[in-house]
Amino acid sequence: MASAAGIMEAALLVAAALLLVLGGGAEALSLDLYEERCPEAEAAVTAAVRQAMAKDRTVAAGLLRMHFHDCFVRGCDGSVLLDSTASVTAEKDGPPNVSLHAFYVIDNAKAALEALCPGVVSCADILALAARDAVALSGGPSWVVHVGRRDGRVSLAAETSTLPGPRASFEQLKQAFHARGLSTKDLVVLSGGHTLGFAHCSSFQDRIHPDKAQQQDPSLSPSFAASLRRACPANNTARAAGSGLDATSAAFDNTYYRMLQGGRGLLASDEALLTHPKTRAWVALYAASQEAFFRAFAKSMLRMGGLNGGDEVRANCRRVNQ
Template sequence: MANLPLKNIIFHFLIILLILVVQTKARQLDIHYYEHSCPQAERIIRHVVHDATLHDSKVAPRILRMFFHDCFVRGCDASVLLDSTDDNIAEKDGPPNKSLRSYYVIDEVKARLEEACPHTVSCADIIAIAARDVVILSGGPYWEVYKGRKDGKISRANETLGLPRPSFSSSKLIEIFSSKGLGIKDLVTLSGGHTLGFAHCASFEARLHRYNDYFDIDPTMDIIFANMLKKKCANRHKRDNNAGYYLDSTSSIFDNEYYKRLVAGKGVLGSDQALYNDYRSKFLVESYAKYEALFFMEFTTSMIKLGNLGVNNHHHGEIRRNCRHVN
C-alpha cells in the first residue's frame, strides 16, 4: 500500500472504518439476547398482545404505527412511550402521535416482564417484538427480531414534526427515508403497513375539495371512490370528529390489498397514492400488488432495517422499570 496514491490509501481506510462501524452496530443486537436472562420474554409479549387484539381491533395498527414513529424520531429507543412532564412536552403529545394510543398494552407487557425478569427487557425491545407480533396475528409474515436495544432518556414533541405526513409528495418521502438510511424500496415496503391503517377525514379532505386551481378533486383519485369519501366526511365537525376511512378494504388482515388499491386509484392518503404516481416507486407498488409473497419477504427485511435505526448502547441508554418514565 506504500506505493498507492494518498487518496487511495484514505479511501481504503474509510472503507475499513465503515465495515468496523457496521460490525459494531450489528453486535449490539442479537436474536438470542434474552435467551438466558429472560427466556420467556417473547412468550409473555405475545400473550399480552394477543389478548389485547382480541378485545380491540385498533391495537394492531396502533402498535405497528408506534414502532414506526418511535424509530423515526430518535431511533428505536422507546422515547415515544415517555410521558410529558411539567417542564417538557414528550413525543407522545406531539401532533402526529395524538392518535397512537394503546400504550396500555405496552404497560401491561412491561409489568409482567418486571415480575418475571426484573430490570432486564427494555421498552424499546418490547415495541419491536410487539410490532412483529401484531403483524403475525393479522395474517402477516414472521421474522426474527434482533434484541438488545436500550431505552432513551430524551423525548421532545417538537421532534415529531419531522415525521412523514399524509400530504407529503413522493420526493419528500424519499428524502426523509434517505435521511434515515432507508431507500425507496424500504419506503414503498414499509408503507404497506397501512394495510392495517385507518385515516381520519382531516388527513385526506384536502384531496376532495378545491384540490388546486384546476381540479376540485385530486385527479389521481378514482372519482367514484372520491365521492364516497366525500359522503363519509360530510359535516364531520358537527356529527363525528372521528369520521374517516380505512386505508385498506381488508383492514384487519395484513395482506397486499393496500397496493391493489393504489393501482386502482383508491389510495386514501395523498402520500400513499403518490407512490404509484412516481416512476421511481410505481413498479414496486405494481409488483407488491401482484405478488403478496414478494411483499411479505421484503417487509420483513425492511422491518429489520427499521429496527436498527439509532440503537442505543449501554452508555447512552437504560432499561426502564416503567416505560412511561426514566429511571
C-alpha cells in the same frame, strides 16, 4: 426563501440522522440476548398483544404505527412511550402522535416482564416485538426480531415534525427515509403497513374537498372520492370519522397495493408512490404477489428496527429511570 419552520425541520432531520449513525444499527443488536436472562420475554409480549387483540383488533395497527414513529425519532429507543412531564412535552403529545393508541399493551407486557425478569427487557424491544406480533396475528408475515435496544431518556414533541406527513411529496418521503439510512424500496415496502388501520378525515380531507382554487386530486378514483365524501362531509364535525387505509383494514394483506393501482390510495403520500417508474414497479410487484410483499416487509421492518438509540432499560415505559 426558506421559512424558519423549514430550516428548523431540516436541522432536526440532520440531528436525527446523526443520532442514528452515532447510536449504531442492527449490528449492535442480538438474536439471543434474552435467552439466558429472560427466556420468557417474547412469549410474554406475544401474550399481551394476543390478549388485547382478542378484545380489540385495532390495537395491531396502533402498535405497528407506534413502532414506526418510535424508530423515526431518535431511533428505536422507546422515546414515543414516555409521558410528558411538568417541564417537557414529549413526542407522544406531538401533533402526528396524538392519534397513536394501544400504549396500554406495552404497559401490560412491561408489567409482566418486570415481574419475570426485572430490569432486563427494554421498552424499545417490547415495542419492536409487539409490532412484529401485531402483524403476524393479523395474518401477515413474522420475522425474528433482533433485540438489545436501549431506552432513551429524551422525548421532545418538537422532533415529531420530522415524521413524514400525509401530504408529503415523493421527494419529501424519500428524504425522510434516506435521512434515516433507509432506501426508496423501504419506503414503498413499509408504506404497505397501511394495509392495517384507519385514518381520520383530517388526514385526507383536502383531497376530497379541494378549495375553489384547487382541482379535485386527479389521481383519486371519482367513485372512491365520492364514498370518502360520504364518510367525511365538508362540514364534518365528528372527530372520530374517517376511513380504513385499505378495504380490509384488520387484515395484513396486499390489498393496499391493489387499491393504490386503482386510484384508491387514501393518503396523498400513498398515491405519491406511483410517481416514479421504479416505485410504480414495486407497487405492481406487491399488488401481484402477496408473498413478495410479505418477504420484503419482514426485511424492511428489520432494517427500520435496527435504527438504534437509547441508553438504559426503563423500569416503567412511561418514565425515565431516576
